[in-house]
Amino acid sequence: MIELLDVHKTFNQGKPNEYVALRGITLAIASCQATVLKGPSGSGKTTLLSILGGMARPSAGRIILSGREITSLPERFLTDIRRRTFGFIFQQFNLIRGISVLENVMLPAYPCGESHSLLRGRALALLELFGLAGRAATRVEWLSGGEMQRVAIARALINDPAVIVADEPTAHLDTKLSGEFLEFMARLKGEGKTIIMASHDPLVCEAGVVERVVEMRDGRVVAGGGAP
Amino acid sequence: MGGVEKQRCIIDFTLSSLLRRKGKNGALLVVYTLVVFLLASVMLFTQAIRKEAAAVLADAPELVVQRIVAGRHDLIPLDYMGKIGAIRGVRAVSGRLWGYYYDPLFGANYTLVVPEEQAGGLGEIAVGQGVARSSMASEGNIMPFHTHDGRLVSLTVARVLPASTELVSSDLILLTAEDFRMLFGVPAGVATDLVVAVANPAEVPTIAAKIARLLPDTRPIARSEILRTYDAAFSWRSGILLAILAGALLAFLIFAWDKATGLSAEERREIGILKAVGWETGDVLAMKFWEGSVISLSAFLAGVVLAYLHVFVAAAPLFEPVLKGWSVLYPRFRLTPSLDFAQLAVLFFLVVVPYAVATIVPAWRAATVDPDAVMRG
Numbered sequence: 001m002i003e004l005l006d007v008h009k010t011f012n013q014g015k016p017n018e019y020v021a022l023r024g025i026t027l028a029i030a031s032c033q034a035t036v037l038k039g040p041s042g043s044g045k046t047t048l049l050s051i052l053g054g055m056a057r058p059s060a061g062r063i064i065l066s067g068r069e070i071t072s073l074p075e076r077f078l079t080d081i082r083r084r085t086f087g088f089i090f091q092q093f094n095l096i097r098g099i100s101v102l103e104n105v106m107l108p109a110y111p112c113g114e115s116h117s118l119l120r121g122r123a124l125a126l127l128e129l130f131g132l133a134g135r136a137a138t139r140v141e142w143l144s145g146g147e148m149q150r151v152a153i154a155r156a157l158i159n160d161p162a163v164i165v166a167d168e169p170t171a172h173l174d175t176k177l178s179g180e181f182l183e184f185m186a187r188l189k190g191e192g193k194t195i196i197m198a199s200h201d202p203l204v205c206e207a208g209v210v211e212r213v214v215e216m217r218d219g220r221v222v223a224g225g226g227a228p
Numbered sequence: 229m230g231g232v233e234k235q236r237c238i239i240d241f242t243l244s245s246l247l248r249r250k251g252k253n254g255a256l257l258v259v260y261t262l263v264v265f266l267l268a269s270v271m272l273f274t275q276a277i278r279k280e281a282a283a284v285l286a287d288a289p290e291l292v293v294q295r296i297v298a299g300r301h302d303l304i305p306l307d308y309m310g311k312i313g314a315i316r317g318v319r320a321v322s323g324r325l326w327g328y329y330y331d332p333l334f335g336a337n338y339t340l341v342v343p344e345e346q347a348g349g350l351g352e353i354a355v356g357q358g359v360a361r362s363s364m365a366s367e368g369n370i371m372p373f374h375t376h377d378g379r380l381v382s383l384t385v386a387r388v389l390p391a392s393t394e395l396v397s398s399d400l401i402l403l404t405a406e407d408f409r410m411l412f413g414v415p416a417g418v419a420t421d422l423v424v425a426v427a428n429p430a431e432v433p434t435i436a437a438k439i440a441r442l443l444p445d446t447r448p449i450a451r452s453e454i455l456r457t458y459d460a461a462f463s464w465r466s467g468i469l470l471a472i473l474a475g476a477l478l479a480f481l482i483f484a485w486d487k488a489t490g491l492s493a494e495e496r497r498e499i500g501i502l503k504a505v506g507w508e509t510g511d512v513l514a515m516k517f518w519e520g521s522v523i524s525l526s527a528f529l530a531g532v533v534l535a536y537l538h539v540f541v542a543a544a545p546l547f548e549p550v551l552k553g554w555s556v557l558y559p560r561f562r563l564t565p566s567l568d569f570a571q572l573a574v575l576f577f578l579v580v581v582p583y584a585v586a587t588i589v590p591a592w593r594a595a596t597v598d599p600d601a602v603m604r605g
Binding site for chain 2 (some may be wrong): 020047051055056075076078082088090094095096097098099100103106107108109110113114115116117119155159176201
């Protein structure tokens with residue numbers, strides 16, 4: 001369970017280009033469910049997603065993860081929690097060019113200090129699961145869009161996180177690949193993972209896998225907020 | 229154990245990361261290696277040649293006495309030997325004959341010396357490697373000389389001196405006292421200078437002072453002073469070379485600083501991704517530290533090994549004309565390998581450490597931004 005209590009986020013505070021992205025969000029997200037943050041561009045979805053996932057700190061308010069407040073934890077602890085709890089899938093996949101598919105998948109686990117051979121085995125098993133075993137040594141820039149998407153999902157899963165966070169996951173995918181992505185999410189939810197996605201794509205918001213849609217506008221929750 | 233595995237993983241990623249930018253990192257490595265190679269070559273060469281000179285001069289006389297007339301070196305009467313030999317602590321005194329000869333045919337200056345032990349018979353000479361090379365003379369050949377009164381005499385090359393002593397014997401011609409006096413018109417009863425053997429080396433300065441008092445028209449020169457002069461000469465030469473190299477060094481520093489401190493947009497993006505997927509600022513810095521270390525350490529090792537080969541195997545063809553040799557004839561010989569670890573350590577701290585630090589600073593600036601920049605970027 002992730003709880004947000006009166007969360008505010010202001011960028012460039014006190015400067016002429018000050019921008020308020022979130023205005024007092026209070027939200028609870030249940031475990032093992034798929035939640036979508038829906039809203040137009042600039043509504044604060046991505047900011048809320050990064051605060052939920054521990055990537056950014058709120059300007060005010062509190063975040064409680066499984067009963068533990070993580071708002072003011074030092075970077076080291078927060079990073080550790082983020083690494084072990086959240087797996088991120090970015091809008092443009094954000095894979096590192098020039099290195100292999102396998103290395104890209106292993107990257108989030110490097111700071112964990114796990115044995116290299118064990119980690120490699122785990123990454124290869126994930127690639128196998130996503131039908132990419134034969135592409136392990138291929139450089140990521142030589143992959144198709146669908147393959148890149150699956151590498152990004154495999155990378156998000158390498159540390160076996162409880163929560164998958166995806167920002168506009170279907171923005172660069174055609175209908176077929178979007179459908180494929182949602183199938184993967186359904187499979188992960190079936191395995192007990194919590195899915196949180198930010199999207200304004202109707203294909204995502206109306207997908208069968210999604211249990212809850214939280215609508216946002218101008219940094220506020222306008223529908224579907226409160227308790228799950 | 230986890231820490232070691234973590235660093236192993238980070239190094240693994242650093243190496244594949246470096247291989248991605250083969251062109252940029254390869255160019256940097258080449259230039260870096262070249263600079264270390266030049267600096268280490270000068271350092272190894274100067275050090276080895278100093279040692280070589282000191283080793284050869286170890287056999288030089290402890291004290292030489294010259295006669296000075298109007299501030300200039302003049303021939304010294306052999307009867308001074310008796311006065312010097314009477315000083316307590318002096319073991320032996322002998323006269324030396326030596327001088328310079330300009331050979332207009334080959335445009336070379338030779339040093340002519342009469343050795344203490346008879347080198348050969350009348351009319352015979354022994355020549356250094358440089359003389360043999362420049363005059364194309366070998367054993368059994370005849371070398372013509374102009375005497376002081378304009379006559380032409382021929383002396384036979386009986387022997388060519390071994391290459392191992394070339395640093396001091398390159399331009400040397402050894403001949404008999406009779407031939408020397410005939411060639412230069414030096415009368416009997418005088419010598420070029422006197423060589424004094426002292427029983428206790430610690431007494432050399434005292435005996436030198438006594439000689440200067442007893443014979444005010446002479447100048448005693450101790451071996452330690454000659455060594456000091458050699459030392460100063462080689463330090464001066466290496467200094468000149470380093471001054472010439474300073475321009476190259478400065479250009480490299482600017483280049484390396486630019487490469488090390490400037491992060492490309494691509495590199496910034498990557499740091500953002502690493503932070504977003506769960507790397508801490510410290511992990512990113514460790515990666516950059518390894519990156520700087522891999523480049524600078526490789527360049528350091530390659531540069532030092534190349535310099536070693538250049539100086540001790542190839543006999544330093546790049547610096548030969550500047551660092552060793554006399555006015556006209558350059559000695560050709562192989563230096564005895566020697567490594568001064570203190571000097572290598574100084575070179576290491578001058579080239580490796582600053583680079584490793586320079587790579588960390590910009591990465592630190594990029595790595596301290598919030599990872600959500602990637603989400604929004």
